[in-house]
Amino acid sequence: MSSDDxxxxxxxxxxxxxxxxxxxxxxxxxVASTVSAVRGIASSAAPARVVVDDGVLxxxxxxxGYRPAPEVARAVHDxxxxxxxxxxxxxxxxxxxxxxVG
Amino acid sequence: xxxxxxxxxxDLDGHSIDELADYLDAGxxxxxxxxxxxxxxxxxxxxxxxxxxxxxxxxEAAARxxxxxxxxWIGGVLANIxxxxxxxRDVPLRPQSESERPVMTEGAxxxxxxxxxxxxPGVLVARCRLDGDVTELxxxxxxxxxxxxxxxxxxxATADLVRTGVAQALAEQTDLLVEAVDVVVRDLxxxxxxxxxxxxxxxxxxx
Numbered sequence: 001m002s003s004d005d006x007x008x009x010x011x012x013x014x015x016x017x018x019x020x021x022x023x024x025x026x027x028x029x030x031v032a033s034t035v036s037a038v039r040g041i042a043s044s045a046a047p048a049r050v051v052v053d054d055g056v057l058x059x060x061x062x063x064x065g066y067r068p069a070p071e072v073a074r075a076v077h078d079x080x081x082x083x084x085x086x087x088x089x090x091x092x093x094x095x096x097x098x099x100x101v102g
Numbered sequence: 103x104x105x106x107x108x109x110x111x112x113d114l115d116g117h118s119i120d121e122l123a124d125y126l127d128a129g130x131x132x133x134x135x136x137x138x139x140x141x142x143x144x145x146x147x148x149x150x151x152x153x154x155x156x157x158x159x160x161x162e163a164a165a166r167x168x169x170x171x172x173x174x175w176i177g178g179v180l181a182n183i184x185x186x187x188x189x190x191r192d193v194p195l196r197p198q199s200e201s202e203r204p205v206m207t208e209g210a211x212x213x214x215x216x217x218x219x220x221x222x223p224g225v226l227v228a229r230c231r232l233d234g235d236v237t238e239l240x241x242x243x244x245x246x247x248x249x250x251x252x253x254x255x256x257x258x259a260t261a262d263l264v265r266t267g268v269a270q271a272l273a274e275q276t277d278l279l280v281e282a283v284d285v286v287v288r289d290l291x292x293x294x295x296x297x298x299x300x301x302x303x304x305x306x307x308x309x
Contacts (some may be wrong), residue, residue: 099141
């Protein structure tokens, strides 16, 4: 597992730990992230569900329908930014997409 | 051509509503990651389950007398579920910082509306839509919810429960500026024959 994989795994773990998050869906890959995934195809690690492209992290979540979704999305942004920073990944933006509520 | 036939396979991340129904019939086994990992499919599956539960009650009673019409009606509801569960447009949530760009899919919002309406006793949502530019934060929108109601209890009171429930759910779970929630009663379902109720056959709209 590469350091990039470690970072994305840490971000994923942080996101799924946010109260109100019930699902973490696979973000649609961009060309850049697909190339990156192909390069790492020899790795045994499962493909990440979050995608980083040009400093932008993209996350797709489902929420529990109890905690307000805007609040959950904000919390996901905060923890993802912090987790990435801890692993040395500088993000310019975190795009959180709520695809399912309850 | 029916509404169902007109749907493209990509409408539900490559799956059709029939495939999802078959998946439910099979107890969701063996697991299909392309369905289990698709929020659009999950939204549709939840809605199909609610329709089926409704079918076990009053819809089943109605079907005994008017099977072809009832099946057609349910087919229309399933077609709408398929259309509404698609991700659709990205609806912005209010960001608190420059590094934040939160959105909710239109499919998630329509599924929230459908779930809320279906949660009112004696109600099954046939269709819902968002009128207005939902892609612009704080742009006023109208929500239209078309429902079937089991005849018996006051239609106006039941429709009002749907209206207030949907308004509250959207206020809590989205940053939409909802100008109005229009509830249109499109169908009256026959109550269970064992239940003694009054029948009201008017189509009513409440705002």
